Each structure stands twice: as structure tokens, then as C-alpha cells.
Amino acid sequence: MRLSRSVQEVVDNQLCTQCGTCVSVCPVQAIEMRETPAGMLVASVQEEKCDQCGLCRLVCSGADFEMEDLENIDPFKGRVLKAYVGHAGNEAIRASGQSGGVVSALLLFLLENRRIDSALITSMPADGSLRPHPILARTKGEILAAQGSKYCPVAPSTLLGRVENGERIAAVGIPCQMHGIYKLSRHRNPLASGIKYKIGLFCDRTLFYSCIEQMARKAHLKMKDVAGLEYRSKSRNGWPGEVCFHLVSGEKRFFSPSLRSSLKEFFTPLRCRLCFDKLNVFCDLSVGDAWGISESAKGDSVILARNEAGNLLIRDAMAQGFLETKEIDAELVFNAQNIEKRRLDFSSFMKLYGRGGHLLPEYKGLMTEFLKAGNKALDAQNKRRLNYSLDIAGSATKENALARARAWQRKQKRDLFFASLLGKLKGWIRALCAGDDL
Numbered sequence: 001m002r003l004s005r006s007v008q009e010v011v012d013n014q015l016c017t018q019c020g021t022c023v024s025v026c027p028v029q030a031i032e033m034r035e036t037p038a039g040m041l042v043a044s045v046q047e048e049k050c051d052q053c054g055l056c057r058l059v060c061s062g063a064d065f066e067m068e069d070l071e072n073i074d075p076f077k078g079r080v081l082k083a084y085v086g087h088a089g090n091e092a093i094r095a096s097g098q099s100g101g102v103v104s105a106l107l108l109f110l111l112e113n114r115r116i117d118s119a120l121i122t123s124m125p126a127d128g129s130l131r132p133h134p135i136l137a138r139t140k141g142e143i144l145a146a147q148g149s150k151y152c153p154v155a156p157s158t159l160l161g162r163v164e165n166g167e168r169i170a171a172v173g174i175p176c177q178m179h180g181i182y183k184l185s186r187h188r189n190p191l192a193s194g195i196k197y198k199i200g201l202f203c204d205r206t207l208f209y210s211c212i213e214q215m216a217r218k219a220h221l222k223m224k225d226v227a228g229l230e231y232r233s234k235s236r237n238g239w240p241g242e243v244c245f246h247l248v249s250g251e252k253r254f255f256s257p258s259l260r261s262s263l264k265e266f267f268t269p270l271r272c273r274l275c276f277d278k279l280n281v282f283c284d285l286s287v288g289d290a291w292g293i294s295e296s297a298k299g300d301s302v303i304l305a306r307n308e309a310g311n312l313l314i315r316d317a318m319a320q321g322f323l324e325t326k327e328i329d330a331e332l333v334f335n336a337q338n339i340e341k342r343r344l345d346f347s348s349f350m351k352l353y354g355r356g357g358h359l360l361p362e363y364k365g366l367m368t369e370f371l372k373a374g375n376k377a378l379d380a381q382n383k384r385r386l387n388y389s390l391d392i393a394g395s396a397t398k399e400n401a402l403a404r405a406r407a408w409q410r411k412q413k414r415d416l417f418f419a420s421l422l423g424k425l426k427g428w429i430r431a432l433c434a435g436d437d438l
């Protein structure tokens, strides 16, 4: 058996981030993205087509990522020139944006000023598939129709191979997607040459597609009746938004955000547990929700300008009224996004998963001084979370994935019940020993 030089090893070790870069880079179109039963997208190499050139593995950031550029800079925060809070100048764009509509306003500014020809973004179709797909948007209508966050797998970089010669694009993506683009540039791959702007989104995690079915079940909806999904719709009660299912009948059904948040831990891919980069540190500017900084129901975004190009873009867009922002202290963003918790969790997950002898993503240049040891309680909790990810990802069918997720949920409820009972018992015993009246 010959040793594969493709990304197959990355996929086999569950380290694929689902970015799609390898699909674009393969000279013989031997790679496609496939959906697993639990609902992840992973690269799939057709060995009979592959000629072992090794190009896909060279640009893949799933198993190894060089980050020497950040030498002595905290990778959990990244380089920040300036930080802002604000929103789109146009109220309609703000209203349909996930937070403040900043990303779409910036894209429109770039398109209307002819600084780009298209934007690589992600659109959710209303055809019942509930599978977002990447597009190269060339019109205002396409950019606006793709607003809003899709908290599930998407592989935008599969489209990089379709960018025409000389076409200038702005790429919008979550951190792992930006890592793929960063590696393409680092290795001087021509696919990166058309990317003029990199607009990053903050990212805590994506969720398996099977989470959508579990949400629908909890909401007492049948999948055959569902045409579309907005993970966080602002249309009824404003920011931060509710889960909104669009039904085939045309009706919209709104549910509390807890419908999604209560399921998050069970549907998180392993690779997200092993990801340090919540704030998208390898782009021109990164954008997230203004949690803890603005409470406006219209929605506001926070923006971290990572370099001069990103900062100039914000200033130019403001000068033409596309954006309204004010400068803030970046530390406010780090605190509101709970970056110290991310540091602790990442350090704990890497330690725990590495202990099992598994292949870990290698972040070359990530200095250990930026990691932080947690405590036994955190490790115990994270061990359970790793189990959820591994168990559910390993399901042979979608039904099996859903059944496993429900079993873990039931177990979690039982454990919480007994932990609280134990706490109460201890309290009573202490009180009895002290002779208190119960």
C-alpha cells in the first residue's frame, strides 16, 4: 500500500475543518466535499484519480498550520490596529444583518466603488435542503439575500477554483476558512491572487446538520414541512434574534434562541474543540456580534481591524456613509467574547485529546506561554464534551446520530439532577451536624 500524500490522513483523523480549499487546489479534480451521516462536510479523495502530487495537503490547514507571523502576539486575540462598534449606514441592511449588517455594507461599498468584481459569500436556499452553499455574488441583490449567519458546515473555498482570471474578490469566512486562504497565500498559490479583501467572522463553532433536525423535532415540526431556516432571525423581536423556520406553506415559526443553544454542545464537531481561533486573526478585519458592548435591538457589530488595509476599508466605507462606527477598546471585545475561556478550553481539549494518542492539529509557532492550564472540574466537563463530539460524529446513520444526541442529553439531565440532589443532601447533613433547624 502506498502512503497517500493527499488530505486523506487529515480527514481520517477528524481534523478536516470543512473549508474546501483542497477541492479548488487539486489539479485533477480528485476531491469533493461529502456529507457524513451526522451532518459534517468532509473532503473525500477519489484515490483512483489522485496522482499523489501533495498539493492539497500543502495548503490544508486542518492538521498543520504555520503561524509564525504572529510571533509574540497572543494568537487568541491577534494583531489589532483599531477596534470599533457600529452598524450599516442603511437601516434596512442593518435590520437584515446578523448583528449590525457591517459585513454586507462593506461588501456593497467595495462593489459599488468597483474595488471588487464579486464577493465570496454563503447563501441559504429556501428549497428545503437546509444546506447553505457558497456563491460568488456579483450584485447587490445577491449580497443582501445572503445576509445572516449559517451556523452549520459550508465550504466556501470550493469556489476559489471558479474565480476568473483577473477577477478581484472579497472573501467572507469563518476562521478556519481564512486559514486555508492564508496558507494558499503563504505558498504563493495563484488561487489566492484574486482575493483583495479578507473579511472574517468570529466563530465559536459550527454545528452538524443533524442539529437542524433535532431543533425541528423539539419544535414539533416535520422536516417535510420545512423550506428554510434562519438560525437567528431579527425580524420579530430584533437582536440577538430567534430561531425561525420557514415552512413550505409560507408561514414563519419563531422559537426562543435556547432551541439552538441547548443543543450546541451535543452537535459540535471535534475539530472545533481543537481550534484556538475564535476571533479570526488571519484576515484584514474580523466582525462579530456586539455582545456585552451594545444592547441595541437593531443590532450592532464589533470590528477588529487587523491591518492597515482593513482599517482603511472601514474609514473609506464610513466616509461614504456605508458604515456608522465608533472606536472602542479592543479589550472590551476580548472580554465580551470570553477569550480567556476559549484559551482554557482549547488548552484542556488539546491535552485531553492528545492523551489518547490521537493526531492533534499542529499549530507551528503557537507559543505555550499563551496556553493556560485549567482544573480537574474543567477537564472532566471537557472530557464529556469530547465524548459527545466523537460519539455523534461516528454514527453510521443520521437516525443513529440523533438517537445518540438524545441519549447524551438525557444523561446530562440525570447527572445534573443527581448533582443537585447531592448538593442539597450535603447541605442538610451539614445543617443537622451544626444542630440547625431544617
Ligand SMILES: Cc1cc2nc3c(=O)[nH]c(=O)nc-3n(C[C@H](O)[C@H](O)[C@H](O)COP(=O)(O)OP(=O)(O)OC[C@H]3O[C@@H](n4cnc5c(N)ncnc54)[C@H](O)[C@@H]3O)c2cc1C
Pocket: 096, 097, 098, 099, 100, 101, 102, 103, 104, 105, 121, 122, 123, 146, 147, 148, 149, 150, 151, 152, 153, 154, 156, 172, 173, 174, 201, 202, 203, 204, 205, 206, 287, 288, 289, 290, 291, 301, 302, 337
Ligand atoms: C459559524 C459561525 C459562528 C459564529 N460565532 C460567533 C461568535 O461566537 N461570536 C460572535 O460575536 N459572532 C459570531 N459569528 C459572527 C456573527 O454571527 C455575524 O456573522 C457577524 O457579526 C457579522 O454580522 P453582520 O450583520 O455584520 O453580517 P451580515 O450582513 O449578516 O453578513 C454576514 C455574511 O456572512 C456570510 N456567512 C454566513 N454564514 C457563513 C458561514 N457559515 N461561512 C461563511 N460565511 C458565512 C454571509 O454570506 C454574509 O455575507 C459567527 C458566525 C458564523 C457563521
Ligand code: SF4
Pocket: 007, 010, 011, 015, 016, 017, 018, 019, 020, 021, 022, 023, 042, 043, 056, 059, 060, 061, 062, 180
Ligand atoms: S483543505 Fe480544508 S476541506 Fe480540505 S481536508 Fe483540509 S481542512 Fe478539509
Ligand code: SF4
Pocket: 005, 006, 007, 025, 026, 027, 028, 029, 030, 031, 045, 049, 050, 051, 052, 053, 054, 055, 056, 057
Ligand atoms: S494529492 Fe494532488 S492529485 Fe491527489 S487529491 Fe491531492 S491535489 Fe489532488
Ligand code: SF4
Pocket: 017, 174, 175, 176, 177, 203, 204, 205, 206, 271, 272, 273, 275, 276, 277
Ligand atoms: S471553531 Fe474553528 S474549526 Fe470550528 S468552525 Fe469555527 S473556525 Fe472552523
